[in-house]
Amino acid sequence: MKIAILGTGDVGSNLGSKIIELGHEVKMGSRSSEKARKWAKSHGQNASGGSFADAASFGEIVFNCTAGAGSLEALKMAGSKNLGGKILIDVSNPLDFSRGMPPTLTISNTDSLGEQIQREFPSTRVVKALNMVAHNLHTNPGLVKGEHDLFICGNDETAKARATEILMAWFGWKNVIDLGDITACRGMEMFLPLWVRIAMRNNFASFNIKIVK
Amino acid sequence: MKIAILGTGDVGSNLGSKIIELGHEVKMGSRSSEKARKWAKSHGQNASGGSFADAASFGEIVFNCTAGAGSLEALKMAGSKNLGGKILIDVSNPLDFSRGMPPTLTISNTDSLGEQIQREFPSTRVVKALNMVAHNLHTNPGLVKGEHDLFICGNDETAKARATEILMAWFGWKNVIDLGDITACRGMEMFLPLWVRIAMRNNFASFNIKIVK
Numbered sequence: 001m002k003i004a005i006l007g008t009g010d011v012g013s014n015l016g017s018k019i020i021e022l023g024h025e026v027k028m029g030s031r032s033s034e035k036a037r038k039w040a041k042s043h044g045q046n047a048s049g050g051s052f053a054d055a056a057s058f059g060e061i062v063f064n065c066t067a068g069a070g071s072l073e074a075l076k077m078a079g080s081k082n083l084g085g086k087i088l089i090d091v092s093n094p095l096d097f098s099r100g101m102p103p104t105l106t107i108s109n110t111d112s113l114g115e116q117i118q119r120e121f122p123s124t125r126v127v128k129a130l131n132m133v134a135h136n137l138h139t140n141p142g143l144v145k146g147e148h149d150l151f152i153c154g155n156d157e158t159a160k161a162r163a164t165e166i167l168m169a170w171f172g173w174k175n176v177i178d179l180g181d182i183t184a185c186r187g188m189e190m191f192l193p194l195w196v197r198i199a200m201r202n203n204f205a206s207f208n209i210k211i212v213k
Numbered sequence: 214m215k216i217a218i219l220g221t222g223d224v225g226s227n228l229g230s231k232i233i234e235l236g237h238e239v240k241m242g243s244r245s246s247e248k249a250r251k252w253a254k255s256h257g258q259n260a261s262g263g264s265f266a267d268a269a270s271f272g273e274i275v276f277n278c279t280a281g282a283g284s285l286e287a288l289k290m291a292g293s294k295n296l297g298g299k300i301l302i303d304v305s306n307p308l309d310f311s312r313g314m315p316p317t318l319t320i321s322n323t324d325s326l327g328e329q330i331q332r333e334f335p336s337t338r339v340v341k342a343l344n345m346v347a348h349n350l351h352t353n354p355g356l357v358k359g360e361h362d363l364f365i366c367g368n369d370e371t372a373k374a375r376a377t378e379i380l381m382a383w384f385g386w387k388n389v390i391d392l393g394d395i396t397a398c399r400g401m402e403m404f405l406p407l408w409v410r411i412a413m414r415n416n417f418a419s420f421n422i423k424i425v426k
Contacts (some may be wrong), residue, residue, distance in 0.1 A: 108403070109317050148425040151407075179410050187407030190321070194364075194400030197392050198424065209422040211411060212361040 001025070004059025006052050006074055008035045011091055011135045012065030018139035020046050022170055029055025029078065056082035061089065061166070068094035068113050069106050072120060083124045087159045089166075090114050090185075091130045091138070093192050102196045105189060114185030118155065125159035127152055128185045129167060132195065134205040139171045141208075148208040149175045153184035177211070215240070217272025219265050219287055221248045224304055224348045225278030231352035233259050235383055242268025242291065269295035274302065274379070281307035281326050282319050285333060296337045300372045302379075303327055303398075304343045304351070306405050315409045318402060327398030331368065338372035340365055341398045342380060345408065347418040352384045354421075361421040362388045366397035390424070 005016045006029045016026045020043055029052040030036035036049030048058075056062055056078035066074040071092045075083065094113040095103040107113055114128040129152040130138045137143055141150070150173045154160050160178055167173040179188065199205045218229045219242045229239045233256055242265040243249035249262030261271075269275055269291035279287040284305045288296065307326040308316040320326055327341040342365040343351045350356055354363070363386045367373050373391055380386040392401065412418045 104322050108322050109406075144425050146425050177411075178414075180414055184410050187410040190403040190406050193322075193403050197397050197400040198390075201391075201393055204426070207424055207426045210425050211420055212357050212359050212423050213417070213420045 002027070002058055002060045004029060004055040004062040005065055006030075006055055006062065006078060007065035007067070008039050009065065009067065011138070012063065013039060014135045015063055015065060015091075015138055016047070017043060018171065020044060025058075027055040027058040029053070031074065031077070052078040053082055056086075059086070061087045061162075064088055064090045064092050064117070066092060068092040069096060071113060072116060075117060075121065080121050080123070083121050085123055085125070087125045087127060087156075087162060088117070088121070089130070089163055090117055090126055090128050093131050093189055095192065102193065102200065105192065108190050109186065112183070112185035112189050114153070114189070115182050118182045125154065125156040126182060127154040127156070127159050127163040128182070128188055129163055132188055132191050133208050134199075136206060137208060141171065141173050143206050144208050146210070147175060148210045149177050150208075151177050151179050151184075151188055153179040153182060153188065155182050175210075214238070215271055215273045217242060217268040217275040218278055219243075219268055219275065219291060220278035220280070221252050222278065222280065224351070225276065226252060227348045228276055228278060228304075228351060229260070230256060231384065233257060238271075240268040240271040242266070244287065244290070265291040266295055269299075272299065274300045274375075277301055277303045277305050277330070279305060281305040282309060284326060285329060288330060288334065293334050293336070296334050298336055298338070300338045300340060300369075300375060301330070301334070302343070302376055303330055303339055303341050306344050306402055308405065315406065315413065318405065321403050322399065325396070325398035325402050327366070327402070328395050331395045338367065338369040339395060340367040340369070340372050340376040341395070341401055342376055345401055345404050346421050347412075349419060350421060354384065354386050356419050357421050359423070360388060361423045362390050363421075364390050364392050364397075364401055366392040366395060366401060368395050388423075 028036040040047040040049035094106040118126040241249040253260040253262035307319040
């Protein structure tokens with residue numbers, strides 16, 4: 001498949017590397033194109049780089065791995081035409097580090113970044129996923145021993161089913177829990193302050209949660 | 214021991230009943246005294262009821278089980294003198310149901326109810342606990358099978374140690390995780406939108422989370 005990754009940070013780089021390893025074509029997108037092209041150079045012939053719009057135009061499925069505070073702007077640069085009808089797997093969190101650690105959220109409680117993205121791009125099929133765990137777990141959930149859960153949400157059932165297939169078959173996730181429509185992004189993003197607190201207390205980011213009944 | 218329970222709802226009633234069962238004296242406090250006295254009548258000779266101030270004055274340890282949106286007001290009625298120096302186990306969540314389900318939070322992100330309470334009553338030793346699980350689990354964590362975690366936070370180490378003893382010895386909690394100072398209330402309270410979402414999707418509130426590494 002042709003996959004677009006928007007954002008060349010740890011999140012995007014890790015996902016892009018894994019997806020290339022699986023034999024797919026990846027176009028990385030970045031604000032200036034330069035970082036994305038530089039990334040692609042060291043990732044073999046199935047990797048390419050360009051602007052956010054180049055990547056979004058190329059990908060059959062798009063991963064939003066940009067920093068949450070700039071995600072809407074980055075996606076506008078990617079362009080609603082290039083994103084139209086496509087599955088957008090939104091990995092981002094609206095974290096504000098401007099006041100230091102721990103971060104606060106730029107949006108929360110009565111709205112969420114995932115909802116903002118879905119409203120801004122109504123024909124794009126936004127699936128929130130992977131935002132509640134560290135990037136090294138995205139493509140290697142087995143780093144955490146025992147059972148643990150991955151949460152997703154979104155308005156489009158077919159898109160969620162396809163995203164779930166990818167998360168399981170490509171990355172190895174076993175328990176994918178669908179929390180319903182895109183408004184579940186509020187809870188998924190508001191989990192981050194607790195996540196950060198647990199990570200800071202333990203000086204350890206490779207953890208996840210398991211729902212126990 | 215002499216224990217004060219502020220709030221006669223499901224949370225306070227459940228905790229009060231269990232603590233009486235354990236052989237302690239409980240004074241329930243309510244806004245009008247009436248509800249608290251009515252509750253006490255059906256709970257034996259170790260139960261009594263009165264105003265928030267009556268209860269806070271009586272208790273060596275105080276549980277705040279009032280609805281979060283009214284907690285600060287209720288605690289002001291309880292009185293800073295009556296709460297001074299005491300351990301206040303704050304079970305409340307700042308939930309706003311005025312726009313229906315799911316609730317939003319009346320305070321979040323850059324502050325929390327636990328912090329507001331600690332600021333308002335600086336000599337009270339606030340320990341946040343039990344707010345992340347349904348009230349029926351508070352005193353019966355074994356309703357959830359397998360290992361699961363209870364989170365606490367607060368500024369006073371001795372108070373947290375004492376609260377942990379109570380949670381383990383009285384109620385049967387096994388894994389109590391200290392998230393640090395009172396500012397951890399932000400993450401603990403912002404977990405609620407995710408909790409509510411999971412509960413609504415499953416039509417089931419008797420669950421908890423386990424941190425998996």
